Structure formats: C-alpha cells, structure tokens
Amino acid sequence: MSSSIFDSDSNSRFRSKSQAQFQSHSQVSNVFRNNSGSVVVKAVLGVVALALGGLILFSFSKGCNHQPGIGYNQGYQPEQPIPFDHSLHAGQNQIQCKYCHNQVERSTHSNIPALSTCMNCHLVVKTDSPLIQKMREAYDKGDSIPWVKVHMLPDHVKFNHSAHLEKIEKHTGEIACKTCHGPIETMKVVYQHSTLSMGWCVNCHREPQYSAPLNCSTCHH
Template identity: 50%
Template sequence: MNSNGSEGNARSKFLVGIVAFVIIVGGIAYAFYGPQKHQGYAPDQPIPFSHQMHAGQFNIPCAYCHVSVEKSRHATVPAMNICMNCHRFVKTDSPHIKKLTQAYNDGKPIPWIKVHDLPEFTYFNHERHVAKGVSCTTCHGDVQNMAKIKQVAPLTMGWCVNCHRQPQYNAPTSCDTCHR
C-alpha cells in the first residue's frame, strides 16, 4: 500500500481535491455548453452550396437530390452525378461549378462537412419518418431559406423522445427503436 504518513496523506487529499474540482467544473460546463452546442452549427462547406437557391428559389423537391430518403434510413448527400445532371449546362462559368466539374472529372468526391451528425450508436430512419408524413422542415428547419445549412433542432435524445411520446403519433419509445 501507498502510505507515507501525513505527507502522503496531504498529497493525496490535494490530488483528490483537484480531481473533484475538475469533475465539478467540467460537469457544469458540459451541462451548459454540451449537447446544445451543436444547435446552430453551420460550418463552411467546401463549395458554398445554397439550399436557399436550389430548394427555395428554384423549388427543386428535396427528394430530387436526397434520393434515398424514402427508401433507406439515410437521406444521403447526393452523388455528384446528380449535381452534374444540371451543372453540365447550368452556370458552368462559376468558379464553384468549375471546381465541382473538375472534381467530378477527376473522380474525386467533394468532402462535405456533416452538419446533422447523430452519434454512431443512434439508428435514425428517414424512410419511416417521411412515410409517416413528418415534413423535412420539422427536424431540418426552414431549409429553403438557408444560404448555408445550419442545424436548427437540438437533435438530442430528449428532443426525439418528446415527439415519440405524443400519443397522437403512436411512435415507439423502446430503447431498441434507435439503439442496437
């Protein structure tokens, strides 16, 4: 055992004190800045794609690009060939489209930054929610007015469950609905 008399005792008390301090301060900071911090997250993307223009101004339906939203748990960021469907002809002189075309021709994907990033132990299913008639905007906000995409909803478990608990939705609340 590790007993050096009173000197050792004092030292370990000091250590315990520091540890306790860190845990308490850390815990408070986490409570204030932790989960909610993702709300409002709006990183710069490699190409400043505007949903305001595409979904708002031109009224392109969400599922035109997010093709698997109705048939998979992932809505997916569209494959680049979908961008090129239009941008082979549209606005080809824009530097951003040039960058896109260049990447497409090189066979290199654009490394988009994930905004709505659920933890890996959470299995959210787009297909089910869309089939139930949950609108995209319920969780993703007013996308057609966002020049830069931003996380609007907290996307925390409490926020999910609040909806699932509403009797009118008849949604499952078992843990294994989302965690497996």
C-alpha cells in the same frame, strides 16, 4: 481519457508501465497491480484529481464560445468546402429535397448526393462560375467533395429516415424534412435546427396521433 492523469504523474516508474499497459486489454487490472502503494503516487494523484475538479467548475462557469450548453449541437453551422446554398436551390429554384437526397425514402440515411447528381444540371447551368468549375474539375478527376457533417447522432442511436417521412407528412401536412431540419429553404449555410436530443425525439413519439413506438430498442440496439 484517464491517461491524462497518468501522464502528468511525476513517478517515472509508474508512468512507463502504465503507458505501456494502456495499449493492452488488461489495463485496469494492471494499474491496480503495479501501484505498490507509494504515498507519493497517491498524493500526486489526489492533487491531480482536485485540479481537474477545479477545471470542471471553471468550464461550467465560463461556458464555451461556440457551443450552447453541454452536449447538444443545436445551431452548429460549419463551413462547407463548396458553399452550397440551399436557399437558392431549394428556396428560389424550388428543387425538391428528394431530387438530390433521393434515397431518403428507402434508406435509414438521407444521402448527400454524389457529384454526378450535381452535374446533372451543372454540366449546362452556370458553367462559368469558378465554384462550379472547381466542382467540374473534381468530377472529371473522379474525386469527391468532403462535405462536413452537420447532423450528428451518437453511435448508439439508430434513426431511420424512411420510416418517418410518410407519417410526418400525413400529420403535419408539410414537407416532412422541415419538421426536424427546419426552414432549410431559407438557409444559405445549413445549420442544425433542432437539438436532436432524446427528449426532443420522444416528444413526438409520445404524441398520440403518430402512434409511434416508445421502446428503447426502437432507437437503441
């Protein structure tokens, strides 16, 4: 991140050294050490810092086209390599979520099904569709479909699907998946329904009927 500052620096002595040092662990200490206080360096760095500040203000005022606010990915709806239609499978055909996402009850992660799961049906169902044929081809070759991940949590958050299902189902009376993932059975292309922000998680954890833990290490460890 900080390398951008140094790349734009005009002092060649500084640049060559710092670039090498960014490969090593001792980067910070060496940056201090090797700047023997050139006024030019300081001035240039100062200008760069100001310019960056300007940029930040600019980006705040303008906003981004696709991204609502800072940080959260709510509404993220990437295109998938095969346009799998949840509204058809889960909505119209009423296939249960757990038929495909079958590990959700025993794993922290809800699995994206292997191609073999798709082929359970599609070896006979709609075999004339070009998309199914594409899938069939990949299946026969031993390839996998590189699906685009929709729901992304930061690396320092540990969410456990299996721990949530039963409690949510008991208290809401509906299919637990929908509480967080929204009306999946209506989605032609899946999008991120909730913010998946920490405040959003904690809101439920605070509800007395769930008696859910509120420890930091419940999610962060």
